Amino acid sequence: MPTIVYRIIEVLSPIVMDLPVGTNLALWQLLWALISGRLLGQRGAIIPALAASGLKPEAVRRAWTALAYGAWDLSALLAPWRRVVEQEGRWHAHRHGGYRPVAVDLVGFFRPRLKGCATKHYLSQAGKALPAMSFGILAAIGSVGQQVVPLLRGVVRHPTGTASEKPLRSAVLAQAGQRLLPDEILLTDRGFPLLQIGAAGIPRFAARVAKNFTARRATPPRYPGRGRPPTRGELVRPLPRTYRGHRLPATPPDRSEHWLAEGRPVRADFWDHLVVPHPTGPVTGAFTCAVIHDPAHRDPLLIATNVALTGPQLHALYLDRWPIEQIPLTAKQLLGAGRQFVFADEPRQRLPELSLFASSLLMYLAASHTVQPTGFWDRQPRPTAGRLRRSLARLDYSDLWPLPTQVRKKHSVTAHLPKGVAAHRRIPAQPLTVPHRSRPGMARA
Numbered sequence: 001m002p003t004i005v006y007r008i009i010e011v012l013s014p015i016v017m018d019l020p021v022g023t024n025l026a027l028w029q030l031l032w033a034l035i036s037g038r039l040l041g042q043r044g045a046i047i048p049a050l051a052a053s054g055l056k057p058e059a060v061r062r063a064w065t066a067l068a069y070g071a072w073d074l075s076a077l078l079a080p081w082r083r084v085v086e087q088e089g090r091w092h093a094h095r096h097g098g099y100r101p102v103a104v105d106l107v108g109f110f111r112p113r114l115k116g117c118a119t120k121h122y123l124s125q126a127g128k129a130l131p132a133m134s135f136g137i138l139a140a141i142g143s144v145g146q147q148v149v150p151l152l153r154g155v156v157r158h159p160t161g162t163a164s165e166k167p168l169r170s171a172v173l174a175q176a177g178q179r180l181l182p183d184e185i186l187l188t189d190r191g192f193p194l195l196q197i198g199a200a201g202i203p204r205f206a207a208r209v210a211k212n213f214t215a216r217r218a219t220p221p222r223y224p225g226r227g228r229p230p231t232r233g234e235l236v237r238p239l240p241r242t243y244r245g246h247r248l249p250a251t252p253p254d255r256s257e258h259w260l261a262e263g264r265p266v267r268a269d270f271w272d273h274l275v276v277p278h279p280t281g282p283v284t285g286a287f288t289c290a291v292i293h294d295p296a297h298r299d300p301l302l303i304a305t306n307v308a309l310t311g312p313q314l315h316a317l318y319l320d321r322w323p324i325e326q327i328p329l330t331a332k333q334l335l336g337a338g339r340q341f342v343f344a345d346e347p348r349q350r351l352p353e354l355s356l357f358a359s360s361l362l363m364y365l366a367a368s369h370t371v372q373p374t375g376f377w378d379r380q381p382r383p384t385a386g387r388l389r390r391s392l393a394r395l396d397y398s399d400l401w402p403l404p405t406q407v408r409k410k411h412s413v414t415a416h417l418p419k420g421v422a423a424h425r426r427i428p429a430q431p432l433t434v435p436h437r438s439r440p441g442m443a444r445a
Contacts (some may be wrong), residue, residue: 009403013407014075017404017406018080027061027066034354044337046067047156047342049105082348090145101320109332109338112131141321150326155357169191184204187207208302214237215271217275259311266294268292268315289304326363357384366387
């Protein structure tokens with residue numbers, strides 16, 4: 001038996017062990033089918049993917065039933081997996097300026113033909129929002145050796161089931177604020193407005209803002225001696241812009257920092273003590289806006305943060321937001337979860353969640369195990385999820401694998417239950433016959 005099988009059993013078994021008997025074995029088999037890429041070969045069909053992994057027909061039905069009706073949720077898998085990672089000690093969180101980065105993002109699994117799908121997600125190729133199962137994800141950013149591995153912290157479903165993503169952003173920010181540790185900082189992209197970040201009460205954040213971002217000083221200017229006293233601070237424009245044919249100049253920065261990043265001269269301009277304008281007044285809590293100019297990139301990077309950081313620390317910290325993009329990318333492209341053929345209310349939510357978890361799990365397994373080359377031509381392999389997935393695709397599931405005794409089939413009495421088509425065949429309703437009664441006062445014929 002290949003050593004990677006023992007490694008997967010070592011990691012997966014503690015994750016599913018505390019689940020109900022029978023359900024833990026079914027989820028073990030579901031995760032094996034996902035990380036081995038069976039869903040990719042079957043183009044998103046979950047039952048053929050389970051069958052292609054080497055399971056018997058009875059095991060396929062039990063695994064599908066556990067996905068649709070099992071008594072479990074994703075939080076029951078994420079908590080023990082985090083304990084497993086901490087006990088192994090191979091994954092180490094990144095740290096910049098004394099803070100560990102935790103990234104947040106919105107993910108959409110597009111379902112254009114799914115009936116009753118009210119949620120939508122923006123697709124850049126189409127230039128509009130399309131029907132999709134939308135989720136918010138949180139991930140801690142770290143490394144195993146030299147390989148960057150995002151560790152999935154949580155997956156948030158859309159709370160209202162509407163086309164607007166504003167409730168989803170609020171829900172994922174609220175959960176991030178509850179889970180953020182004292183030495184962690186939240187990283188967001190331009191899809192999360194500062195107003196929502198402030199309303200969620202995030203204690204520490206570093207958020208990317210738009211190029212036309214404007215803010216105001218936290219304190220109004222001094223009273224000039226005549227006219228109405230100012231109630232709002234001066235407008236701050238970090239970058240110049242053009243409005244209706246007029247060029248609006250940028251506000252001079254309060255301070256600047258210069259350093260070398262991989263031999264390139266990088267400059268960061270700072271504006272301190274800013275607030276975001278609000279219809280009823282400024283938002284409480286001042287922040288700093290930094291514009292980082294890197295010659296390796298065409299456009300500068302605008303970041304707003306409420307933490308005192310230097311330019312190199314802020315630059316390196318925000319670069320750690322991009323690894324969270326690997327989780328949905330691996331789930332959709334490498335594992336084949338971009339196409340899904342599940343239609344019931346609960347499976348349509350559970351399969352994307354399980355795919356995201358399997359994606360992060362596969363990246364961790366690939367980075368913490370011996371590099372798996374694709375073939376003899378792969379002279380300098382790297383510990384990536386794609387190489388491990390191709391190696392697992394050549395293996396079949398076997399009942400002889402040494403699983404713990406707690407991870408087993410539940411021996412329930414089912415001999416008296418109908419099987420096969422008879423189990424779900426519907427009996428046509430018989431027409432209700434009502435005896436004829438004559439109304440009072442009517443003469444009989």
